[in-house]
Amino acid sequence: MTTIELLASLATCVERGKVNAKSPFPPDLKGQDGADEITVRALAEGATPQDVLTQALMVGMNRVGENFRDKKIFVPDLLMAARAMSASMVHLKPFFKSSEVRLRGTIVLGTVAGDLHDIGKKLVGMILEGAGWSIVDLGTDVSTQKFLDAVKEHPDCLVGMSALLTTTMSAMEESVKRLKEEYPATKILVGGAPLTHEFAQRIGADFYSPDPQGAVEYLNTITPMSA
Amino acid sequence: MTNDPQIFSVAAASLALTQQDIVNALGYADAPVPEYLPDMIDEALDAAEPLLDVRCGFRVYTGTDVSLSPDTLGCAHVRFSTGRIIATRLRHSTSLAVFAATIGPGVETASRRLMAEGDDLTGFIYDTIASAYAETAAEWIEQTIAAAAAADNEHITNRYSPGYCDWRVAEQHALFSLLPPGFLGISLTESALMLPIKSVSGIIGIGTGVKREQYQCSVCDMGECIRRKFTTGHIHARH
Numbered sequence A: 001m002t003t004i005e006l007l008a009s010l011a012t013c014v015e016r017g018k019v020n021a022k023s024p025f026p027p028d029l030k031g032q033d034g035a036d037e038i039t040v041r042a043l044a045e046g047a048t049p050q051d052v053l054t055q056a057l058m059v060g061m062n063r064v065g066e067n068f069r070d071k072k073i074f075v076p077d078l079l080m081a082a083r084a085m086s087a088s089m090v091h092l093k094p095f096f097k098s099s100e101v102r103l104r105g106t107i108v109l110g111t112v113a114g115d116l117h118d119i120g121k122k123l124v125g126m127i128l129e130g131a132g133w134s135i136v137d138l139g140t141d142v143s144t145q146k147f148l149d150a151v152k153e154h155p156d157c158l159v160g161m162s163a164l165l166t167t168t169m170s171a172m173e174e175s176v177k178r179l180k181e182e183y184p185a186t187k188i189l190v191g192g193a194p195l196t197h198e199f200a201q202r203i204g205a206d207f208y209s210p211d212p213q214g215a216v217e218y219l220n221t222i223t224p225m226s227a
Numbered sequence B: 001m002t003n004d005p006q007i008f009s010v011a012a013a014s015l016a017l018t019q020q021d022i023v024n025a026l027g028y029a030d031a032p033v034p035e036y037l038p039d040m041i042d043e044a045l046d047a048a049e050p051l052l053d054v055r056c057g058f059r060v061y062t063g064t065d066v067s068l069s070p071d072t073l074g075c076a077h078v079r080f081s082t083g084r085i086i087a088t089r090l091r092h093s094t095s096l097a098v099f100a101a102t103i104g105p106g107v108e109t110a111s112r113r114l115m116a117e118g119d120d121l122t123g124f125i126y127d128t129i130a131s132a133y134a135e136t137a138a139e140w141i142e143q144t145i146a147a148a149a150a151a152d153n154e155h156i157t158n159r160y161s162p163g164y165c166d167w168r169v170a171e172q173h174a175l176f177s178l179l180p181p182g183f184l185g186i187s188l189t190e191s192a193l194m195l196p197i198k199s200v201s202g203i204i205g206i207g208t209g210v211k212r213e214q215y216q217c218s219v220c221d222m223g224e225c226i227r228r229k230f231t232t233g234h235i236h237a238r239h
Ligand code: B1M
Pocket: A075, A117, A119, A120, A121, A123, A124, A159, A160, A161, A162, A163, A164, A165, A166, A167, A189, A190, A191, A192, A193, A194, A209, A210, A211, A212, A215, B131, B134, B135, B161, B162, B163, B164, B169, B192, B193, B194, B195, B196, B197, B198, B199, B200, B201, B202, B224, B225, B226, B227, B237, B239
């Protein structure tokens, strides 16, 4: 296989959640190499770590994000895809240190104060990671001060906030307001089941998306990825 | 019907959750189910069962304790701003049952632990099972209230929860003030989140002139609401 074919096949492994050769899923790929082995082969055949990221992992995860948005796949499929991506990423990690792999930037993610919902925000993090971003996950019940401290620590970051209850949307409003006062240039994305576009606009957030892929597409418009 | 608080400890077996329920809750009601899922669901259902601590209960308010207006609901010392949709559905009630149901923290804690250990998929299946049990526990208490009402030749309305149909979640604090302190072991955070998380609360109207109805989502503007998805057939889970 050429490196181009290997990268295409790696993208498919991510899309289909094929982790490694031992993994019996999906059944039609049983016995074949998975994301783990194909990454090793692609690097050995001369693909650069950056190629692996942009031409395979990001391609595969983008399809996953689209399919998830279109309800063609569901959370378990997404989690299998994220597993496959992680199995590949393990081989890229050494190249992050040597700057041979350049990520697009950092996104600080958190569920706002008073809100303990974790899973939706975590899924957003996985898809954004698959779009080439480094994720700093602050967890749940994140106070405004914690968001402020994280932005201070990662000055060029973007911020993503999640809220699942109308009662915690006011905490989101407060956090967005304070962040914008201190760091007006920092872009803030918001999401979560009870939110609306109008609410996001009213509180001064830069973007609202009902699903993770919407966030990816917005980020593509403001920070295009160069291969 | 007695006005004393009623509390039940419910055996998991009486909630009878099936593999298919979880398949549906995960989104695959009308889609091919990945091969790995059925076994994982079965294992998770088995593992979850001993972690359940299902408690359900209600308290009935009646007579002068109940006063209804076109968009509010008076219950003892509390006046809820439920909005028109719920107030209209409850308008012929002569009693109100304030209810709660919880499955305890066990399954959710196990789910979080699995995720922290890196097994997101199994953790998510546990979480989905816990949510499904919480909804089934709410159905169980609704049926129990229906049976108690039937014994007095009365009917019940649908159950309505703060957070639905224009009824603000913040009114959870007022709702819980109508139940004994620490009811079923549930506590409320300042932001009105119930702990344990996998809990449901609400109100059911009782009377001879009330009935259960289809949800009328066309009269509400909450676009992303789960009830809307349910009534339009996109999602099969509901509180
Ligand atoms: C930064 O950019 C971004 C971009 C996208 C972003 C983003 C950030 N963050 C999230 N996203 C988006 O991408 C993620 C991946 O797709 C998504 O994240 P989610 O976290 O939304 O998605 C998860 C992966 C899966 N989603 C979920 O797990 C939530 C699903 C729904 C159906 C839901 C469930 C399952 C449950 N619930 Co309830 N519940 C609902 C939900 C309705 C819905 N349509 O979402 C919601 C959240 N619940 C609601 C309510 C009201 C309640 N619930 C309650 C109870 C329950 C169950 C126990 C039955 C169960 C579990 C709850 C739990 N917290 O674990 C009660 C509260 C519980 C408590 N502890 O206090 C109760 C208060 C009802 C009551 N009075 O009993 C509503 C909140 C709205 C509001 N008014 O505040 C609700 C939206 C339902 C509705 N009305 O449509 C997107 O939102």
